Amino acid sequence: MAQLKGMTWSHPRGYDPMVACSAIWKEKTGVEVVWEKRSLQDFETFPVEELAAAYDLIVIDHPHVGQITREDCLLPLEDAAHAEELAAIAAGTVGRSYPSYNWQGRQWAFPLDAATQVQAYRPDRLSGPVTDLAEIVSLAAKAKAILPMRSPHVLMTFFTLAAHLGTPCSVEGPECIAKADGEAVLDWMARIVGGMDAKCYDMDPIAVFDLMSQPDCPYDVVPFVYGYVSYSFAGFRPARLAFADMPVIDGRAPNGSALGGTGIAVSARTQMPEEAKAFARWIASGPVQAGAYASGNGQPGHADAWVSDAVNAPTLDFYRNTRATLEGAYVRPRHDGYMAFQSEASDIINNGLRTAARHTVLIDKLNQLFAQSFES
Numbered sequence: 001m002a003q004l005k006g007m008t009w010s011h012p013r014g015y016d017p018m019v020a021c022s023a024i025w026k027e028k029t030g031v032e033v034v035w036e037k038r039s040l041q042d043f044e045t046f047p048v049e050e051l052a053a054a055y056d057l058i059v060i061d062h063p064h065v066g067q068i069t070r071e072d073c074l075l076p077l078e079d080a081a082h083a084e085e086l087a088a089i090a091a092g093t094v095g096r097s098y099p100s101y102n103w104q105g106r107q108w109a110f111p112l113d114a115a116t117q118v119q120a121y122r123p124d125r126l127s128g129p130v131t132d133l134a135e136i137v138s139l140a141a142k143a144k145a146i147l148p149m150r151s152p153h154v155l156m157t158f159f160t161l162a163a164h165l166g167t168p169c170s171v172e173g174p175e176c177i178a179k180a181d182g183e184a185v186l187d188w189m190a191r192i193v194g195g196m197d198a199k200c201y202d203m204d205p206i207a208v209f210d211l212m213s214q215p216d217c218p219y220d221v222v223p224f225v226y227g228y229v230s231y232s233f234a235g236f237r238p239a240r241l242a243f244a245d246m247p248v249i250d251g252r253a254p255n256g257s258a259l260g261g262t263g264i265a266v267s268a269r270t271q272m273p274e275e276a277k278a279f280a281r282w283i284a285s286g287p288v289q290a291g292a293y294a295s296g297n298g299q300p301g302h303a304d305a306w307v308s309d310a311v312n313a314p315t316l317d318f319y320r321n322t323r324a325t326l327e328g329a330y331v332r333p334r335h336d337g338y339m340a341f342q343s344e345a346s347d348i349i350n351n352g353l354r355t356a357a358r359h360t361v362l363i364d365k366l367n368q369l370f371a372q373s374f375e376s
Contacts, residue, residue, distance in 0.1 A: 003032045004055035004276055010037040013113070013230045014059065014262070017298030021283050025294055035056065037290065048265075049073045059262045059278065062100035065108050066336040067214055068265075074275055075266045076106035077280065085281050091304040092286050092314050095326040096242055101263045103334060109263030110284035111301030112293075116257040116329040118322040120231070121221040122212065129221075129244030129321075133188070136223045136247050141195035146219040147214045148208045149193065149201045149353070151346030156258040156332075157224045158349055161185045163256030163330035164249060171333040174372035176345075182363035188249075190353055192223065200352050210323040213237035223247050226260045229299040232315040242316045245325040255328030282337045339375035344369055 006022075008014045015037045022033035036055075049056050052073035060068075063088060068074050078086065089110055090098045097111035117130050130136055139145040145156065162169050165188075167181035176182070192198060203211075211229045212219050215238050224246060231241040245254040264284060266276040286304035294300050294311045305311045306319040333341070344367055352362040 001030060001032055002272060002275060003034060004056040004270070004279065005054070006033050006035045007051050007055045007194070008035055009035050009061040009262070010039050010227075011230070012236075012297045013228060013299050017293045017296035018059075018283075020296030021288060021292050025279055025282065026088070029275075029278075031279065033279060043151070047249060052267040052269055056267050056272060056276045058265045058267060059112065060109055060110070060265050061262060063332055063334050063338055063342065064257070064263065065101060065103040066334045067339055068108055069103055069106075070336045071315050073268050074108050075268050075277070076108060077110060077266065077277060078107045078138050079277065082281060087283065088286065089281070089284050089302070092289075092304055094301060094303050094306055094323070095329045096259060096331050097261055097263075097301050100259060100261075100331050100334075101265075109265040110280055111261060112264045112284060113262040113299050114301040114306075115226045115260040115299060115324060116322075116326045117156055117224040117229075117246060117260070118227045118257065118325050119221065119223055119243045119246050120209065120212065120225055120227070121244065122217075122219075122239065123242040123316065124239065125220045129242070130223070133192075133223065133247045133249050136221065137191045137195075139221060140192055143195065143197065143218055144220045145192075146196060146208055146212070146222050147193055147200055148203045148205050148222070148225055149350055150204045150207075151350065152342050153204060153225075153346075154201075154350045154353075155342060155346040156226075156260070158185055159258040159332055160224055160246070160256055160332060161188050161194075163258075164246075164252060165256070166180070168330055169257065169332070170370075171331070171335075173374045174371040175367040177367070179360060179367075182357040184351070186353070186359040186362060189349075190356075190359075194351060198354070200275050201350055209241060210237070213239045213241055215239055224257070227318065227365060229315050229318045230297060232318045234314070240316065243318045243320070244321045253328060254325040255330075257329045259326075259329040259331050264299075280282065335374065337375070341369055341373035
């Protein structure tokens with residue numbers, strides 16, 4: 001029997017749907033896909049080049065595409081023989097998920113999972129989502145709000161607020177953001193986290209969700225966090241979380257959220273490229289995404305799932321209630337050199353806000369680091 005090896009990330013949302021869909025694929029084609037997983041932190045930072053040497057299929061983040069192109073470790077997925085299938089996947093993109101994996105004219109992955117920074121809250125405590133960011137600041141001062149500030153999520157919130165304020169960070173350089181604009185973003189971030197428990201600086205989204213879904217958790221809302229549909233399912237954790245569009249400033253539309261999600265890519269070193277590409281096209285297709293992928297604990301990246309009553313019903317309308325934010329999301333830089341910037345810039349903002357460093361100094365450091373990221 002033909003066998004492919006795949007690598008994804010260690011969370012029910014990242015692993016379960018891959019296993020469920022692969023079982024169907026094996027029955028359908030006779031090709032077995034065996035999946036392994038890495039922690040979220042490792043998934044966000046581990047070199048794709050090393051994964052490509054060991055696996056046929058790899059679940060990736062779109063910011064890796066510039067580095068991937070230089071390393072020549074993935075196969076481009078456009079294929080004239082399957083143009084109709086690819087067009088259907090592209091047409092079903094939610095927000096800019098599909099084009100986020102396109103770099104230098106080649107498609108390096110298909111969206112599997114669509115996500116961006118949205119709001120999560122306890123529906124048993126709040127009558128609805130918090131729509132205004134100023135209200136989040138008030139709730140944070142009362143120790144009722146929390147925000148994940150661990151790398152890279154602190155930088156993602158910086159990106160989100162910058163774009164939301166109409167001053168999106170550059171994706172081409174040389175500077176990341178104008179000094180006054182960057183200081184305005186940090187002013188908002190300082191207001192938000194100023195009243196929070198300092199442990200937020202060491203928390204990622206999963207840590208926040210696992211805490212918020214405990215019955216006795218003090219927090220009612222997290223304003224900017226990558227949506228995790230798993231936590232909206234009844235019985236997944238003791239308390240359910242609801243998800244909604246991001247809170248906004250002065251009545252703006254919910255635009256600017258830093259796009260996340262994952263895509264499925266094929267290793268350039270696979271011995272079975274056509275079999276691997278066929279699986280990638282199939283699992284990213286609308287019927288599979290709205291069917292086995294969604295029912296297998298996944299968070300689909302195809303619009304067929306996002307509009308489905310059957311997919312929304314068990315999730316407290318997760319997809320419908322966050323769609324506007326995802327459609328208006330910002331695609332962060334993707335050049336070769338960005339991944340190192342993401343890590344170092346996250347640490348600069350995290351440490352700077354933790355120690356109340358001058359915002360003008362932090363922006364100078366960010367801009368210098370961003371310019372250097374293009375020089376490698």
